[in-house]
Structures are given as structure tokens and as C-alpha cells.
Amino acid sequence: MLRLGPFKWHELSLGRALRVALGVAVPLVVGVVTHHLDDGAFAALGALPAGFASFEGRARTRVAAVVAASTGMAVSTFVGGVLAGSAPWLLVPVVALWGYATGLSVCLGLWLSVAILQWAVALLIAVGIPQSPSQAALRAGLVLAGGLFQGVLVAASWTVQRGAAERAALAESYRSLSAYASGLAAGSTEPPPPADFSATAVVADPNPLLSDTTRAICLNLLEQAERIRASLAALGAHTAADPSGTVRTFAVRTSEVLDVAAEAMSARSAVPATRLRELNAVLAGQAAAARTSGWHWVAEALLGQLRAVDTIVGRMRTTGSGTGHAGPDEAPQRPVPGPGVEWTALTLKANLTPAGETGRHAVRLAVVAGLAELMVHISGLFQGRWVVLTIFLVLKPDFASTLSRSVHRALGTAAGAGLGAGVALLARPQDAGLIVGATVAVAAAYALFSVNYLLFSVSLTVFIVIILDILGLSAESTATARLANTAIGAALAIIAYWAWPTWEGLTAQQKFARLLTSQSAYLTYLLSRLGRPGTTDLARLRALQSAARRARTDADASTARLAAEPIHPPLTPAVARTLVAVVMRLAHAELSLHLLVLQQAASRRAAGTGAADRDEEWRGCAPSAQLDALAAALGGTLDKLAEALVTLKAPGGLPPLRRLEASLRDRSLPDGSRLLPITDSIVDATNTLSDVLRREFA
Incomplete structure (x- = not known):
């Protein structure tokens, strides 16, 4: 036909x-x-x-x-x-x-x-x-x-309408958070979707005529959205053990606040902003009432983030779209890189x-x-x-x-x-x-x-x-x-x-399995070389990175093809898109880790005779075995997730990644302020992959 x-x-x-x-x-x-x-x-x-x-x-x-x-x-x-x-x-x-x-x-x-x-x-x-x-x-x-x-x-x-696209995309992103909070209020315990917000691409490439201040405000609102998503996920963990229903009530009110925040971002009048302040006050009362409960710290964190949104939206309303420069308190917290010539x-x-x-x-x-x-x-x-x-x-x-x-x-x-x-x-x-x-x-x-x-x-x-x-x-x-x-x-x-x-090539699930195994090999090598900068084989590192890039490209193509074919659960187009989005988060963290490894190798070469002292400093603070343990656990987890994709069965028997990563925080590490956020992102992305596959392949 x-x-x-x-x-x-x-x-x-x-x-x-x-x-x-x-x-x-x-x-x-x-x-x-x-x-x-x-x-x-x-x-x-x-x-x-x-x-x-x-x-x-x-x-x-x-x-x-x-x-x-x-x-x-x-x-x-x-x-x-x-x-x-x-x-x-x-x-x-x-x-x-x-x-x-x-x-x-x-x-x-x-x-x-x-x-x-x-x-x-x-x-x-x-x-x-x-x-x-x-x-x-x-x-x-x-x-x-x-x-x-x-x-x-x-x-x-x-x-024409400078800032309109950015405001609309941010408003849509906050409405998606509101929808997730509403789902928590209805009893859902699933984690939030890990895909990028719709505002991510827009804020990464904003209207060039926007003032520096407005761009910084957009970046800060996007950063707050990411933090709110994490807090809502933590709040969702308490909904099941909440016989009184106070967590769900708090989620209902949070959903209202997020909806009004989205309206305030896209509206020119002061009414939504005023309403946002009123709702935050009500939410603060609910958080105070939960002071003796186990989820109080989550409520306080979420409330602080929503107050920050209130403040940032207020700046958005009073900031024009002309030229200007961002003040120190409005500097972008999380610049979004774009692909360049090297990429x-x-x-x-x-x-x-x-x-x-x-x-x-x-x-x-x-x-x-x-x-x-x-x-x-x-x-x-x-x-x-x-x-x-x-x-x-x-x-x-x-x-x-x-x-x-x-x-x-x-x-x-x-x-x-x-x-x-x-x-x-x-x-x-x-x-x-x-x-x-x-x-x-x-x-x-x-x-x-x-x-x-x-x-x-x-x-x-x-x-x-x-x-x-x-x-x-x-x-x-x-x-x-x-x-x-x-x-x-x-x-x-x-x-x-x-x-x-x-x-003639691999099937879809095999391509996604290869995507995870290539990430496993690349990530394991990076972590294992971190405390041994003198032993890094740059040619092998580039080869592992190229293999990971190629696997991501094939997975992207496979995702597009799945969308054009009849749906065959459990590896549906929606699941494929989610996996690609989470792996992209993992890849961004790996690139930061890659840069840290290269900088340590360059520092060692520049140090000359002092290089051995530098290596010893690392071994004294964080034994290589400790980093190797985290590397082995992450690699093993990704390999088991790859196996789950081939068999289309839920993964089981995964190591405690968060506990192993937390042990690094007990050490005073050289460059620790740079390493720990990277490992935190890697563990979070890997755990998200585990949750997605458990949910879809159960």
C-alpha cells in the first residue's frame, strides 16, 4: 500500500x-x-x-x-x-x-x-x-x-522579539518540571527523564543581541532547573513511605510554584512574579512543618532553589534586552560548550x-x-x-x-x-x-x-x-x-x-551495548591513569576516545532508524533517546576527566625531576588501588548494562558506585575540587542508566 x-x-x-x-x-x-x-x-x-x-x-x-x-x-x-x-x-x-x-x-x-x-x-x-x-x-x-x-x-x-525564544524555552522546561512534580503528587516514584531540557540548546546558542546580563540570567535559570530536577528526584524517594500524605501535598504546591515560575518567565506583567512570591511563602510554611521528618532536608533544598528562581525571574523582568554586561553575581554558573573545529x-x-x-x-x-x-x-x-x-x-x-x-x-x-x-x-x-x-x-x-x-x-x-x-x-x-x-x-x-x-551491521540492541562497552573501556582507562600520569599511553587514549565517539554516532543513527520503524518493546525509540541523552552526560564528564589526565601528564613533564614527588603526593592521598576500585566498579557496571541490552533483561548484582565514590571525598586530594564533581557526574549518569534499564526491562 x-x-x-x-x-x-x-x-x-x-x-x-x-x-x-x-x-x-x-x-x-x-x-x-x-x-x-x-x-x-x-x-x-x-x-x-x-x-x-x-x-x-x-x-x-x-x-x-x-x-x-x-x-x-x-x-x-x-x-x-x-x-x-x-x-x-x-x-x-x-x-x-x-x-x-x-x-x-x-x-x-x-x-x-x-x-x-x-x-x-x-x-x-x-x-x-x-x-x-x-x-x-x-x-x-x-x-x-x-x-x-x-x-x-x-x-x-x-x-525581533529579542529574548522571546530563550524565555519560551525556559518556561517550557519549568513546565516539564511542574508535570514531574504533579506526577509525584499522584504517587509516581519514577526518576525524572534524564534528557536535556528544551532550553539547553537554546541557551547554548542564544540570540547574539541579548545583553550579557540576560544571557547570564538564562544560564542561571537553566542551572536551577537542573538542581530542581535532582531535588524532585530525591523528594520522590520519600513519597512511598509517606502515610500522612504530606510529601504529596508538598509536591502539589511545588508543581504550582513551578507553573507560576514558567508563566513569570514568559509574561511581561508583574502578576505572575507576585504570585510566585506568595506561593513560595506558603511552601516555606509546609517545609517548616516537616522539620522533624526525614524529608525535611529535601524540602529545604528545594525551597532554597525555588527562592533563587524567584530572585532570578525578578532580574529577568527588570532587565531589558539591550546591551550590557553581567555583574559578578550574575555570572553564568554552567557555561554550555558548543562543538568547535577540534570536535x-x-x-x-x-x-x-x-x-x-x-x-x-x-x-x-x-x-x-x-x-x-x-x-x-x-x-x-x-x-x-x-x-x-x-x-x-x-x-x-x-x-x-x-x-x-x-x-x-x-x-x-x-x-x-x-x-x-x-x-x-x-x-x-x-x-x-x-x-x-x-x-x-x-x-x-x-x-x-x-x-x-x-x-x-x-x-x-x-x-x-x-x-x-x-x-x-x-x-x-x-x-x-x-x-x-x-x-x-x-x-x-x-x-x-x-x-x-x-x-548488515549490528542490531539496535547490540549497537547500544557497544556504546556502553566503549564508554566502559574509555572511562576505565582514564580513571586508572589518573594517579599514574607517567604511564598514560596517549595513542591508546585517543583510540579509546575515537571508538567511544564512533559508537555514539552509530547509536544516534540507530535511534533515528528506530523512530521510523514499528515499535518493538522494550527497546523503543523513547528508551533509545533516553539512553543516548544519559550517555551524552557521561561523555561530557569523561571529556573533563580526559582533560584532567592530559593536564596532569603535561604537569609531570614540566616538573621534570619533581614528577616523582608529584606522583607520590597522589599515592599518599588517594592510593591507586582506591581509584582502580572505582574504575573497576564503573567498568563492571557499564559492561553488565551492555549485557542487559543484548539480552533485553533487567541488570542485577551491580556494585555500590555511590559508596565507592564517596570514599574519595574522605581524602584530601590534589586537584580534588576538580576531580570530585567529575566523578559525581559519572556515577550519577551510570546509576541513571541502571535505573532506566531496570525500569524498561523489568
Whole structure:
């Protein structure tokens, strides 16, 4: 049965579509006014893919995606135009190289992979109009200008409702805490979801026009949310042994406070803030009444955190969104790092091997795209670039996405090609009619991009047919050729996946098991080397880190594939997402530990003859056996959890991690102030993994 869905109408975004469509329409209008419509069309072709790249990321990352897409598209436009005109056979290895880069980019996250995909789109569009190097350079400049114009529009959007996205995301995060507190009041004893708050990504990449003070306030509210989540989990441990119901009553009131706090974050009036202060006063009375109970300390901690939220929200209300600098008391407590050049390089290096899912996909896409380009050259297929372009767009790491995109792309192109030819025929020879038709089509494509791939393909094909008609390529022949070649490309993508499927690799539970065993090996080695900086093998450390990165990438891909397939408990998409989120917390702590190990090794090298004294200082404060015991316990726990994932049975007989970690706190450690928070996070994340698997596999 042919499936045309799903239709995600809730993701329809008319405002965003109009903004990005403006970036495509303006170059066309400028082209008409200056009597250089061809140049305007090239700029519009540059703005089109950059517009899709601008959908990803938050603030700076969104502009970075547009710049990355635009720069790569300009280079691709030049290369494609020059090679098509002078050495068309060289396009075969170039297409294969672009295919490998596109396939490998999926490990870098959505916003970078979408940006890099646009490079291949620009390359293959440029192939259709061969030019000399000087002409190709001019065209590449127009493509770059069109793409960067989209970046200017994105940056301009920062001036509208500054801070609104951050406030809304924080409010949503606090409402999720309120929902959890409400569940405790209803008798639930489950731990809170370990996934990141919705505000985490927004606060990590805020509107650049926010003042330093406002950014610090957002970070502090996010930090308080993390602390409140931990306190609510501690409160939940007391609900079962509460015959009087006072803990549940306290949870009800806490839920109300969190709801009002969320309203105060998103509202401009002072009413919610006043109500928040009143509710906190009532909550303080309940905490005082519980002074003789076993959960009093939890109540006091939670109350202190909610009072802090009250104070921070008050600052948010009185702080404008203009420029400024944070005061000492408003400094961000927990800066959220973003991926940089080093992270990108390490991630790519970890996924180069075809043994992993990403590496296999990269090689498969390179081979299939290169062979398709070779077939086009040998056969002389008219406008055969659409065959290769279709392969780039529909061949994905998983079969479900490849099959659905292939079918939807073929059907959408069939409908859009006929519709586009009709619009071009009716509008010709009036340039204004062509521009209006192109603008409406591209706005529809942008609006429907996240709604349904079939509808998106129809709208995009209409736009491409009209633009190519402006550039002098007959709409009728373009529509016919694109229809046939898209069908060929879609069929080749499906055949390629059947011939070289990703499911030759490990099953989902085995991938998640490998995720935990790789973390176990990496973490165990880090802890065992901590007190022995002179024995650290840096090559082995890098190899363990790369293996852990590769396993996380494969687990991410497996999670995406599970979401597209029928649900098979107990390893459901929700469980998979939770496991990935918790492992990311563990990975962040491991990176801090990795840095500490490297710094100790560097310090030992700098100390020279004093290095032995430094090592002895560590052994005197925390014997290597003590760290080894914690390392062995953590490694053993992660290995048992990996076994549980393979057998899909609840783990049992796990060592007392918290007790072993607490023994470190009884020592006066060199660098202890840095080590102990790291081990605390590691133990917490590992225990969370244990709780999740016990709950789901019981």
C-alpha cells in the first residue's frame, strides 16, 4: 500500500517560509529591475539551498549553517561549471568525492549535514550550464551573494522579539518540571527523564543581541532547573513511605510554584512574579512543618532553589534586552560548550572507517553517485544530472527513509514537473509572471519542508522548472527530463540500498551495548591513569576516545532508524533517546576527566625531576588501588548494562558506585575540587542508566 504521509501540519511555518522565500525572490526582482534576470536567477539558486540550511541551528549556528552552505555552494558552482565545459569526465571522481563528504557529514549533526548537502546540489545544478572559468567565477559569486543574503535575513530576525525564544524555552522546561512534580503528587516514584531540557540548546546558542546580563540570567535559570530536577528526584524517594500524605501535598504546591515560575518567565506583567512570591511563602510554611521528618532536608533544598528562581525571574523582568554586561553575581554558573573545529575533526576521524554506520553510508553514497555519473556520461542521457542529484537527496543511512523519500521524490517530481511547465507556459513571456510563480512555489516548498516530503517535492519541482525556464531551458523538456531522471535516480538509490544494506551491521540492541562497552573501556582507562600520569599511553587514549565517539554516532543513527520503524518493546525509540541523552552526560564528564589526565601528564613533564614527588603526593592521598576500585566498579557496571541490552533483561548484582565514590571525598586530594564533581557526574549518569534499564526491562 502506497503511503503518502505522515503529514506534520503542526510543523507548518508560514512566517519562516515567507522570510526565506524573500531571500529567493529579491534577487529575481533585482534581476528584472537591472535587466539581468539571468544573474538574478543564479543568485536565487544560491539563496534557495542556503534557505534550507537556515532552518537548522538556533542563532549563531543558524548563520554558520548558511555561511557554510553558501561558501561550499560557490566553490561547487565554479567546479561544476568549469568541469562541465572543459573536462566532463572529471566529474565522475568529483561527484564521488562530493558524495563521500555528504555521506560522512551525517555524523556532524543536522545543521552541518544539511549545509554540506547543499554543496552537491549546487555542483549538479551548475553541471547543466557549462561555462568558461571567468563565467563560472561570476556565477559562483552570484551564488555566494544569494546565499549570504539569506544569512543577512537570519541576522536581521535577531532584532525581533529579542529574548522571546530563550524565555519560551525556559518556561517550557519549568513546565516539564511542574508535570514531574504533579506526577509525584499522584504517587509516581519514577526518576525524572534524564534528557536535556528544551532550553539547553537554546541557551547554548542564544540570540547574539541579548545583553550579557540576560544571557547570564538564562544560564542561571537553566542551572536551577537542573538542581530542581535532582531535588524532585530525591523528594520522590520519600513519597512511598509517606502515610500522612504530606510529601504529596508538598509536591502539589511545588508543581504550582513551578507553573507560576514558567508563566513569570514568559509574561511581561508583574502578576505572575507576585504570585510566585506568595506561593513560595506558603511552601516555606509546609517545609517548616516537616522539620522533624526525614524529608525535611529535601524540602529545604528545594525551597532554597525555588527562592533563587524567584530572585532570578525578578532580574529577568527588570532587565531589558539591550546591551550590557553581567555583574559578578550574575555570572553564568554552567557555561554550555558548543562543538568547535577540534570536535568536528575528531568526530570525522572517528567515523572514517567503513565498519561504522556513518562510514559505510559515506562509501555507499560515493560509489552509487559516482557510478550514476559514469552511466550518465556513457549513455549521454539528456539532463542526466537529475539522476545523480536524486541519489544525493534520497539515499540515506537507513532503508525506511531511503524508500519513502525515493517514492515521494518521484511522485512529487511527476506532479511538480507538469504543474511547473504549465505555470511557465502561462506566464511566458512576462518576467513578472514567472517571478510571482517562482516566489509562490518556493514559499510553499519552504513552508512544507518539515510537513511532508511529497508536498515539498511538488513545490520545489515547480520552482526549479520555472527558474530553469528563466535561464533559457525549455520548461516542457526540463519537466519531461526531470520526471524520467528522478524516477531513475530513485530506483538506483533503492537498488543500491538493497545491494549494500546498513542492516548488515549490528542490531539496535547490540549497537547500544557497544556504546556502553566503549564508554566502559574509555572511562576505565582514564580513571586508572589518573594517579599514574607517567604511564598514560596517549595513542591508546585517543583510540579509546575515537571508538567511544564512533559508537555514539552509530547509536544516534540507530535511534533515528528506530523512530521510523514499528515499535518493538522494550527497546523503543523513547528508551533509545533516553539512553543516548544519559550517555551524552557521561561523555561530557569523561571529556573533563580526559582533560584532567592530559593536564596532569603535561604537569609531570614540566616538573621534570619533581614528577616523582608529584606522583607520590597522589599515592599518599588517594592510593591507586582506591581509584582502580572505582574504575573497576564503573567498568563492571557499564559492561553488565551492555549485557542487559543484548539480552533485553533487567541488570542485577551491580556494585555500590555511590559508596565507592564517596570514599574519595574522605581524602584530601590534589586537584580534588576538580576531580570530585567529575566523578559525581559519572556515577550519577551510570546509576541513571541502571535505573532506566531496570525500569524498561523489568
